[in-house]
Amino acid sequence: FSGNSCDATSAPQHYTSLITTLKTNSGIFSVLRNEDLKEMLESSKESLKLEAMKRIVGLIAKGKNASELFPAVVKNVASKNIELKKLVYVYLVRYAEEQQDLALLSISTFQRALKDPNQLIRASALRVLSSIRVPIIVPIMMLAIKEAATDLSPYVRKTSAHAIQKLYSLDPEQKEQLIEVIEKLLKDKSTLVAGSVVMAFEEVCPDRIDLIHKNYRKLCNLLVDVEEWGQVVIISMLTRYARTQFTSPWKENNEKAFYDSEEEKKDQVEAKPYVMDPDHRLLLRNTKPLLQSRNTAVVMSVAQLYWHLAPKHEVSVVTKSLVRLLRSHREVQYIVLQNIATMSIQRKGMFEPYMKSFYVRSTDATHIKTLKLEILTNLANEANISTILREFQTYVKSQDKAFAAATIQAIGRCATNISEVTDTCLNGLVLLLSNRDETVVAESVVVIKKLLQMQPTQHCEIIKHMAKLFDNITVSMARASILWLIGEYCERVPKIAPDVLRKMAKSFTAEEDIVKLQTVNLAAKLYLTNSKQTKLLTQYILNLGKYDQNYDIRDRTRFIRQLIVPNEKSGALSKYARRILLAPKPAPVLESAFKDRDRFQLGTLSHSLNIKATGYLELSDWPAVAPDQSVRNVEVIEPVKEWAPSVGKAKPPKQDDKFYSDSGEDDHEEEEGEEGSESSSSEDSSSSSSDSSSSEGLSFCVCIWVNIPTFGPVKSHELLHHMTGKGLSARYHFPRQPCLYQPNMVAVQVTLTNGSDHSLEEIHIGDRSPASLNLHCFNTIERLEPEASVTVSMGIDFSDSTQAANFQLCTKDDQFSVSIQPAVGELLMPSSMTEQDFCKEQGKLLGMNETSATITLAAENSSSQSLSKQVLSVANVGVVSSSENNIHRFAGRTVSSGALVLVTAESRESSTALLTINTDKSIMASMLLRDLKQALAQA
């Protein structure tokens, strides 16, 4: 410490010079580092601490051990400097596991930060807390996760979904409790949360399919607006879900797999015509647009969904998109080609029109070339084989000899699969035998051997030719193949075969093992068919084999000798020697290497590696009978009806502003509405068959997955009556969501309905007053058909006053002056804070800034729950959790200026209550007090 307490004034200079030394000379850096870094961290200057942390992070990045600095670093965890704090977090997460005791010192800081009013700080505290892998804090993490799961900020809720997985991997014992949190978060309607919670579901409890039922339709409908990575996870989960809940749409499959006799089949098909579950259709319909995503993983996941779930004739919609992915990065091509290879075995037709996209380019990487070759071979049929073979000719000449060899294999496969070209291919391959490259020749021999086996009768010329080539071929596999061929068909080449054997006897000792084995084989076969000429040769070879170094060869020799040379010990077996050795052998089947890959779900790691990866979830077979469909029905949320337009054909109202993909859409609104009612009505019928009691009100079920503000019922107000508006009527309400356009605007939704008998055109907003009114208009609605209605969103900056916003609502021909007068409670946004903070803030807003009154409560409002509900219905504020039963606290900020508005309601005896409002906006306070008083006094 004496070193540390040296005079403080010179210290900073010392450090600065140190830093420059460090920057210029990394050699010194590594020698001095730990002591100096510690000193820098303990200094009082923020910039030095930051510099030290940056260096430490640099060390971590390089994989160097910096764990001994832990005590010095952890002290800075509560730093005000946000970058410093973040770097400390990085460090902490990296080393907490090694230094558990010291890590505990930081926990209280995070616990405090979890209550911070700033959502970013709450979220990052939870992120770090849950990343500290110290078992002792499991209960604290659990508590934090549960709390964050109900946070007002969707970002914090998203973080809590991530934390679930972390806690689960730290302590799997917590599973049950975590499932409860997952269940809660699955109900969340925010697109931000959806992907993360489904990820947690997949990791913690993928078998709890029952948790998905009620959220299935919501997830399907949210999908387009979820961020890309979440889409992938949700789609893959829904694929699994659908395979357990719906019946197979593949008719032909059913027939073949299950019924043998013709009659039975007919019966079954007639008895049960297949009708697709509307929910099944919903999934297919809602995933299709994602084929146009820029994210290749999303496109692939939709493609696999269609492959595994769609009726066979619909699968081909994914082809074009998959082919598009082939223009992406090399690694993407690799995965996509693998999947296409598997698909093209079963469904040639899907990719045949795109055959040219699979042509190999000289610049392709080897693994890409091989896959393309595989696919081209799979696609080959009578019609296109000539084109493909011409393409293959080019490949055979490639400088990449491994690829040329693979091409020869592919030609062999084409020859076996398509009988028309077998001869052509065989001739071509024979020509290749005179190729200069050994690999090509060897591969050709191997393939020719396989082809000849299929139809040996006419091909003794080829065998003769190959026997001639034998001397020049050195690749052992090829030599072995020729020997086998000559042995197998020795009766067709009676003159050549013994001669080859003679040569082999000479070179036997110098051959590779595989060639030796085939030589023994050849000798044995010749001995049986032509013992006159070859008896001595055979015995000579058998003797050589007997003393070979390789035990396989010694074994084989011994076996063959016993088999073909009859003696007293060999018994009955030698009688059958000829039948054993020269039995007709089935021709080998040349198959695709991807033949059995379809046992894995497409797009998975397991499929790519062709091996079951850890954590791979099997895709179940379709159920024979669909499970109860009504489990997916969700109850209707009532408040929606309040502002549902009464005109027209009962179109389900939609709060479209929440979802980007729907916003700014004018004429599609209608189309969508119809789609919605269609799906709900079909669902109606399906559920009424199962239980008719629940069908009431189901026509509104589409509304469930749109975002209903959770704060209270929505009141809608009239903007324009259809009498004054010449048929055009308008209602507005405050959705109480942050405004999309500008943060200081209040979001307003306007529902426009055409009550006239002709369509209205060019509905837009005209002049406004006061002229300075800051207003975000909706896009002009080109056309509104009679009876149709459309909901649009606007943003209005009321500047924290209840002065009405006046503007003109115009159609092509008319202009109507309308005004929106907000209730004071709508000019607020909820603010989340702890009770402590609330009291602290309240302490700052006393005197002039405090307004209070004692009011009488209506009997209905005396319970604390209904009191909160009433306050929330009047004002858009957030509930502050309170430790006292009789005191309710609410906090909000004004939308425009962000001034704090604190509401306290203290219930007293004989149904009275003391209402206090603290804010520096005193006019707003008195107006708010008046509104609250009114609401609480009446039932």
Add this chain to the structure above:
Amino acid sequence: MINSLFLINHSGDIFLEKHWKSVISRSVCDYFFEAKEKAVEPENVPPVLQTPHHYLISIYRDKLFFLSVIQTEVPPLFVIEFLHRVAEMFQDYFGECSEMVIKDNVVIVYELLEEMLDNGFPLATESNVLKEMIRPPTILRSVVNTLTGSSNVGETLPTGQLSTIPWRRAGVKYTNNEAYFDVIEEIDAILDKSGTTVFAEIQGVIEACVKLSGMPDLTLSFMNPRLLDDVSFHPCVRFKRWESERVLSFIPPDGNFTLMTYHVSAQNLVAIPVYVKQNISFFESGSCGRLDLTVGPKQTMGKTVEGMMITVHMPKAVLSANLTATQGTYTYDLATKVLVWDIGKLNPQKLPNLRGSLSLQSGAPKPEENPSLNIDLKIQQLAISGLKVNRLDMYGEKYKPFKGVKYVTKAGKFQVIRHDWTVFLACKGKP
């Protein structure tokens, strides 16, 4: 999902590691190095590898390997796509993605990686969001930061993170509001020796640079949208509008982004802008050969072809080339056996020609493979497919933006192949 990331340079040094879950020893990379050794060329390393306890998924770009370690089942494309996003983010932040730049900015890199993944699951991958949280380095800012100790890290949650338009940051303000769109088309083609098109298609991309204040809502329409056969969009594009009206309606991200990519199918005959007359032959004896190349314009729609370049991968036996070019310069790389002829602007009056002799390794057999040619070119002010932007409208904001559209055509994978060997596979199986 993604457990760890290792950045590895060309020569196989691990220069950065980052773990999002428990630390995994870097020795896991040994399996990767083994595969790399086997593959010889870095492009040939299989992207997905299996080790006894982990799975390795890697990408190779900009001479760097991005190697991620995975422990359980995950869609491999998910990881690959993410790794490319990381590389693109580096490019975006630092102007290039190289070992040096990453080492120089290691703290920002670490902060970025920290924000991009939480527990191995992507958290913020939108450039607009990340730039609000972690500001990209500029010389001025780094000077200011060292003096004042202020930081590159934002204090509030970017609004994009919360809204349903995460790609756009809030409170954008410009004095000059401008929106530029570059329509870039690439021709992928394979021509045979006679100049007949074996295969041709057009890949297009619209790169946008939008610097508009506030929350503009744009609509871009085409004169001839029917040309577009297959499209993929930035998430900002409203798919339903495209389906019903064939217009691009979107609230753009701030700055540079790829608005859409498209494909023009081979059904619409693709115009091939140049032709190449070539004669490359090797003699049976005397270990030498001849080369004669002539290039001329074909269907250029009256525009000038620029940046013309021809690359020939010679057979291994070719030792040197003694050629004369009437225009441009040529180089022959002895190590890689690549002949590059840089022609430049194509003059229709005086067609460029390259001819001369090739000398072969003595005693080497006559090369059997005839080299294929790769062609590079560029045509300004032309989208070869004929695609034209009709108009760009802006809603939601009051000012008048400056708008601009530029068209460029380039050669993508443009090859001329010689099919002239003895036909050894005479095909009997006619359709």
